[in-house]
Structure formats: structure tokens, C-alpha cells
Amino acid sequence: MALEDAKTQVDQAFTRETLTGPSFENTFGGATSFLRRRYTKDLAGADIAVTGIPFDQGVTNRPGTRLGPRAIREASALQAPDEPYGWPHAPLANLAIVDYGDMAFDYADVPAFPDRVTDHVRTILAAGAAPVTLGGDHYISFPILKALAEKYGPLSLLQFDAHTDTWADDDLSRVDHGTMFYKAVKSGVVDPARSVQVGIRTTNEDTLGVHVIDAAEVHEIGPGETARRIRDILGDRPVYLSFDIDALDPAFAPGTGTPVWGGLANWQAAAILRAIAGIDIKGGDVVEVSPPFDTTGATAIAGAHVAVEIVSLIGWNLLK
Numbered sequence: 001m002a003l004e005d006a007k008t009q010v011d012q013a014f015t016r017e018t019l020t021g022p023s024f025e026n027t028f029g030g031a032t033s034f035l036r037r038r039y040t041k042d043l044a045g046a047d048i049a050v051t052g053i054p055f056d057q058g059v060t061n062r063p064g065t066r067l068g069p070r071a072i073r074e075a076s077a078l079q080a081p082d083e084p085y086g087w088p089h090a091p092l093a094n095l096a097i098v099d100y101g102d103m104a105f106d107y108a109d110v111p112a113f114p115d116r117v118t119d120h121v122r123t124i125l126a127a128g129a130a131p132v133t134l135g136g137d138h139y140i141s142f143p144i145l146k147a148l149a150e151k152y153g154p155l156s157l158l159q160f161d162a163h164t165d166t167w168a169d170d171d172l173s174r175v176d177h178g179t180m181f182y183k184a185v186k187s188g189v190v191d192p193a194r195s196v197q198v199g200i201r202t203t204n205e206d207t208l209g210v211h212v213i214d215a216a217e218v219h220e221i222g223p224g225e226t227a228r229r230i231r232d233i234l235g236d237r238p239v240y241l242s243f244d245i246d247a248l249d250p251a252f253a254p255g256t257g258t259p260v261w262g263g264l265a266n267w268q269a270a271a272i273l274r275a276i277a278g279i280d281i282k283g284g285d286v287v288e289v290s291p292p293f294d295t296t297g298a299t300a301i302a303g304a305h306v307a308v309e310i311v312s313l314i315g316w317n318l319l320k
Helices: 002-006 065-079 110-126 138-152 180-186 215-234 266-275 298-319
Strands: 048-053 097-102 130-135 156-160 196-198 211-213 238-244 280-287
Touching: 048 065, 048 110, 048 298, 065 130, 065 280, 065 298, 110 130, 110 138, 130 138, 130 298, 138 180, 138 238, 138 280, 156 180, 156 215, 196 215, 211 215, 215 266, 238 298, 266 298, 280 298
Parallel strands: 048 097, 048 130, 130 280, 156 196, 156 238, 196 211, 238 280
Antiparallel strands: none
């Protein structure tokens, strides 16, 4: 049916009648919502709401991640006709997924931005949907975590990253993509003892008690053992999964603001994400995709795949 459907399906972001099912629209044309899900501000009945936060005014090096949500959506069109490979629960067929669009904000009023993010995510949670956010720079995770902590209490953080982002900064008003998890721990929205950072390869002496499985260790022990350790640390606690695309080596994801060599390969990240199915993920994000430095589109493609895996991990629990 796929080829027959492709002859008639177009602009499924606006014309699809249901919130479930793959889209057989031609991958090279049409409106590019995430996975061709319906663009809507109506969250009624939605299991998962994918939203973009195109903000990059917290970066310390190269900008451009404000264009990340658009690029990830475009890259996701290639995956829209097929269920994610290897998942037994067919998330596209069985989950009500919407593209909630990008968050509106005044780019010139940076001090108002964090509360705007928290309110945006509160709206998604109040509707009973799980948020999956496309960034944007990594600062956005802090105000997102605030909203989730209001509902679930302090969360365990599962962070894939080249950087710990726990550098000391006691000024909560500062918007900085390298200090937001310091603030999250100090604010009590993240439980450091039951949190873990994977792929780290920059120096920061004080990780605030957060467990670290650095990139060199992942390479040594492999994805299976890495996933086992992650599961042991997180246990059955509510988890927020934050994936900075610079967790991947620049060979696989050059389009990012602070690339660091020695990172994870795509296959390692994919294997780890698949092997942690069953942890209690309440939401997640993919951040730091910077299209101006992504000349082949490989970084956006990787970001789209990670976002689909987050959707599938959330769906694993919803559909079990």
C-alpha cells in the first residue's frame, strides 16, 4: 500500500486525519513536521507532543542551533514511512504523536525566556502528554526540568554529552548552556545520586555527585555494559533523557557548536538507547544541532534518529 498511498498523500502535517500510523508521503516533498505528524495546538488525546525551542543565545562557541528544530524535522521525513527498526511495539501505529510546533518567544527578551519554556512544557504535561523537545541550545533543559519536577518530583537525569554542564554558577538568572545542570542540581529538580552522564570528554573536577561514564569508558566496556550500568544507577525513578548531539564524535555529528574528538559513534549511541528500554522516561530532548556547520545533513539525521528513539522509549512504557 505504501507506493499507492504515496500517490495521494501530501502535506500530512496538515491533512492527516489521525494521530497514529506511518506516513507514506514522498519523503522529498511536502510540509516537514516531525515524522509527518499532525501540526496542532490541540493536545487532546496525545500521548507524546514533539515541540521545538529554536533558541541559541546561551551558547559559548558557535551559534546556529536556533535552526536545529527545522533541520531535525526535515531529516525525520525519511523515517516517517516506516516503524523504527527493531522496536516490537510499533510506536507510529500505536502512539498518538503530535507535532506541537515551535514555542513562541521574544528573542530580544532573554530574561523572560526561561519561564516561558517552563510554562510551555507545563501546558504539554497538563494535557497528559509526554514532551519531546527539539533544540536549540542545551540551556533549554533546565526550565524543561523545572516543569517536569513540579509533576514528578526530583528527576533522574540521563545525559548524553561531551560536557558535564555542571560548571559552578549560582546566578540563576544567567542563561548559559554550560551551567544549567549545576543549577538543576542546586535547585533540587535533579537527583544527582541517581543521575548519569554518558560520553563525557572534557575536564570538570566537580560533577556534584552525578555518575559519569565517559567516552573512553564506553569505548572500553561497550554499549551493553554501559546500558547495564545506566539502568543500575537510574533504577525505577522518573527519568529525563537529554541528548546533546556533541555526545557523538564530530566525525558523525560535525554540525554542533562545541565539537570534541573521541566521542561516541552513531552505532554505540543507538545500541545504548535501545538497551535501556524500560526505564521510566517522562520526557526528553535533542539539543545543539547547528545546521550552519552541518554541510552534509548528517548531524540533523542523527538528531532525528535520537528523537525517534526517545519517542520509542517513552512508548515502550506506555504500550507495555
